[in-house]
Amino acid sequence: MTVSARSPIGVFDSGIGGLTVVRALMERLPFEDIVYFGDTARVPYGVKSVDTIRSFTTQIADYLLERDVKLLIIACNTMAAVAGEAVRARSPVPVLDVIDAGARAAVEISRKGIGVIGTPTTVNSNAYARNIHALNPDLRVYSQACPLFVPLVEEGWLDHEVTRLTAREYLKPALVEQIDALVLGCTHYPLLKPLLQEVAGPGIRLVDSAITIAEQTARVLSEMEMHNPQRQEPRYDYVVTDIPLRFQTIGSRFLGREFKHLEQVRW
Amino acid sequence: MTVSARSPIGVFDSGIGGLTVVRALMERLPFEDIVYFGDTARVPYGVKSVDTIRSFTTQIADYLLERDVKLLIIACNTMAAVAGEAVRARSPVPVLDVIDAGARAAVEISRKGIGVIGTPTTVNSNAYARNIHALNPDLRVYSQACPLFVPLVEEGWLDHEVTRLTAREYLKPALVEQIDALVLGCTHYPLLKPLLQEVAGPGIRLVDSAITIAEQTARVLSEMEMHNPQRQEPRYDYVVTDIPLRFQTIGSRFLGREFKHLEQVRW
Numbered sequence: 001m002t003v004s005a006r007s008p009i010g011v012f013d014s015g016i017g018g019l020t021v022v023r024a025l026m027e028r029l030p031f032e033d034i035v036y037f038g039d040t041a042r043v044p045y046g047v048k049s050v051d052t053i054r055s056f057t058t059q060i061a062d063y064l065l066e067r068d069v070k071l072l073i074i075a076c077n078t079m080a081a082v083a084g085e086a087v088r089a090r091s092p093v094p095v096l097d098v099i100d101a102g103a104r105a106a107v108e109i110s111r112k113g114i115g116v117i118g119t120p121t122t123v124n125s126n127a128y129a130r131n132i133h134a135l136n137p138d139l140r141v142y143s144q145a146c147p148l149f150v151p152l153v154e155e156g157w158l159d160h161e162v163t164r165l166t167a168r169e170y171l172k173p174a175l176v177e178q179i180d181a182l183v184l185g186c187t188h189y190p191l192l193k194p195l196l197q198e199v200a201g202p203g204i205r206l207v208d209s210a211i212t213i214a215e216q217t218a219r220v221l222s223e224m225e226m227h228n229p230q231r232q233e234p235r236y237d238y239v240v241t242d243i244p245l246r247f248q249t250i251g252s253r254f255l256g257r258e259f260k261h262l263e264q265v266r267w
Numbered sequence: 268m269t270v271s272a273r274s275p276i277g278v279f280d281s282g283i284g285g286l287t288v289v290r291a292l293m294e295r296l297p298f299e300d301i302v303y304f305g306d307t308a309r310v311p312y313g314v315k316s317v318d319t320i321r322s323f324t325t326q327i328a329d330y331l332l333e334r335d336v337k338l339l340i341i342a343c344n345t346m347a348a349v350a351g352e353a354v355r356a357r358s359p360v361p362v363l364d365v366i367d368a369g370a371r372a373a374v375e376i377s378r379k380g381i382g383v384i385g386t387p388t389t390v391n392s393n394a395y396a397r398n399i400h401a402l403n404p405d406l407r408v409y410s411q412a413c414p415l416f417v418p419l420v421e422e423g424w425l426d427h428e429v430t431r432l433t434a435r436e437y438l439k440p441a442l443v444e445q446i447d448a449l450v451l452g453c454t455h456y457p458l459l460k461p462l463l464q465e466v467a468g469p470g471i472r473l474v475d476s477a478i479t480i481a482e483q484t485a486r487v488l489s490e491m492e493m494h495n496p497q498r499q500e501p502r503y504d505y506v507v508t509d510i511p512l513r514f515q516t517i518g519s520r521f522l523g524r525e526f527k528h529l530e531q532v533r534w
Binding site for chain 1: 419
């Protein structure tokens, strides 16, 4: 097999958060096949060292490239932040990532300043600020690590007083600055949108990179003339390194539907 | 080299939580050498499947046995809950674990009923209830998974309103029952002792298995006549699979001191 317009899109993440990207792709590009890879045995990446993240990430990219994907999407901010270049260096097909997409979207809508929230590793990598400043050096960027948001989302406390209190504490420093856009720099955060919008207030627009990256994917496929010509139900494959307790429950919360073809690889 | 009284004690955990056990051992047995293994590249285990936990755990036990430890301590409740038997089956030296220790301590002090808090995997394994009932079938056991406590401890919010609110929500079902002991079934939880005692109230005694297991270790070494005869400063080795950002900060919070001999193995 080789890569063609009929090949699937490869999407990967450290766990299940990237399913919010898959969901956006399904809605925007309803005839594309997708192979999703979630490294559930080694999740979370946000607390690991740069070397370890890079080694795990390239291993996953190689796996998907061997499955002849026509496009690779890094649907994990931590991976994109520290291993995006390493993946691009080895990939013969285009590589899109949530940080580049989120930065572009934020620059388009912001006139004053941009807040970025994410895992400690993403925030410490400074990748969003670098991407934003490459597009517009005059925009101010205020970043905040929010390590509790991922466990709060996985606990399902999407509209809980504990989550609201945590969000107020995390967002306080960014909100005293003049920001008008807030980038959700982690694929778990779109599930907190209503609560975050409430805490941030009406003057701030939330940037959800899942939606942006689906748009970007559509554009790249058009440019490459690689849209899948099929008009039947597409195939969605989910590959994970572990199937833990509650995986189906939590996963379908992100995906907005049940899993069909779920497969486990052991590394 | 072979195992002798001069051999170190091997302690292992999925990450850094087991350092609370190392700290208790240092205080109780000040002349024993210790090798600590923390699987920081694959932490946390509490959200992984039983098969994956068992395979990772036995890999670590084998590593420590090759370093000629005279005693193995499973300082992680999740590992003990699902892989304790697998470790005992392959170990030529005695194996102690935090669940057995915690259950014994709770049974000794409880007259009415026992609450157990831990990760979802520990609680779902039912290991505490099984151990407690083997000692006293009449004691009622009420278990509650508290998945947010580990990230709250790692965030350092040990005396924070968010943590207090979370603890009230998690403990509510157990507190309406007639419990007089609460087992801290995860090595992260001892850092929340003051807050948990406040939420639980004065009628409930907290059971910290780090302290119990240090006592048990002292007893087993006496029975085996394997106390280390040295009277100089002991050697503490820390082996981890990853050294992430903030590792030293968070680790020394658990250990109560700085790391000296820190080594990384890559698997």
